[in-house]
Amino acid sequence: MNKILLVFLLVLGFCSHGLGDSCPWPNGTDKALHWWLDPNNLVTIHDVQLYDANGNPEYPVNLLGQLYMTINLTYTGPAITNFRLDEDIAEWGGFSGDDCKWSDLPTFGLLSNLDACAQGFHCPFEPGNHILQLETDFTNYDVIINLLKNDTPYELTYDLTNKDTGDKIVIHAQARCITQNPTSAPKH
Ligand SMILES: *[C@@H]1O[C@H](CO)[C@@H](O)[C@H](O)[C@H]1NC(C)=O
Numbered sequence: 332m333n334k335i336l337l338v339f340l341l342v343l344g345f346c347s348h349g350l351g352d353s354c355p356w357p358n359g360t361d362k363a364l365h366w367w368l369d370p371n372n373l374v375t376i377h378d379v380q381l382y383d384a385n386g387n388p389e390y391p392v393n394l395l396g397q398l399y400m401t402i403n404l405t406y407t408g409p410a411i412t413n414f415r416l417d418e419d420i421a422e423w424g425g426f427s428g429d430d431c432k433w434s435d436l437p438t439f440g441l442l443s444n445l446d447a448c449a450q451g452f453h454c455p456f457e458p459g460n461h462i463l464q465l466e467t468d469f470t471n472y473d474v475i476i477n478l479l480k481n482d483t484p485y486e487l488t489y490d491l492t493n494k495d496t497g498d499k500i501v502i503h504a505q506a507r508c509i510t511q512n513p514t515s516a517p518k519h
């Protein structure tokens with residue numbers, strides 16, 4: 332782990348801890364997953380569901396370990412063979428009302444420039460209806476995730492690019508997330 336990154340994350344973790352308790356849950360995320368698609372004419376999403384490693388529906392979502400997202404979508408563009416995936420994660424917080432905002436977590440630059448074809452999209456990705464299962468594996472980031480604010484909204488963004496045409500499909504998912512291992516010592 333890059334030391335500067337780690338120090339930054341420590342600071343971020345401590346700063347964010349304790350803040351944001353006065354921020355309302357955005358988009359009903361206290362109760363359920365909220366998702367949407369950036370406007371585009373290539374994809375319609377019918378349904379998004381979250382599952383744990385045992386295939387059980389999961390809410391709130393545990394960010395320690397693997398997270399599985401199943402997406403039922405219809406794609407109408409040309410077949411895609413060079414398919415890039417960038418994932419981003421942001422944390423919700425602030426002091427109150429107008430201050431509440433999403434802040435990107437820099438850690439997950441490690442989730443950039445992935446091959447979507449190896450991440451649940453079967454390539455060539457043909458037009459039609461698809462049931463996709465996307466896995467995000469946070470296992471190796473447990474140390475960092477433990478520093479993040481627990482039981483709070485996080486936003487996961489899947490940014491897909493057809494590298495041959497530049498077409499973009501951007502899916503946002505906001506969810507209430509657990510970042511503390513129940514067996515670890517409680518934080519102050
Ligand atoms: C709530 O969801 C909408 C899309 O449904 C999005 O445009 C908006 O930015 C979200 N609000 C927050 C605070 O994230």
Ligand SMILES: *[C@@H]1O[C@H](CO)[C@@H](O)[C@H](O)[C@H]1NC(C)=O
Nearest residue numbers: 376377378403404460461462
């Ligand atoms: C996917 O969504 C379509 C359109 O709503 C629906 O007809 C189909 O049954 C869904 N597939 C699954 C596996 O849920």
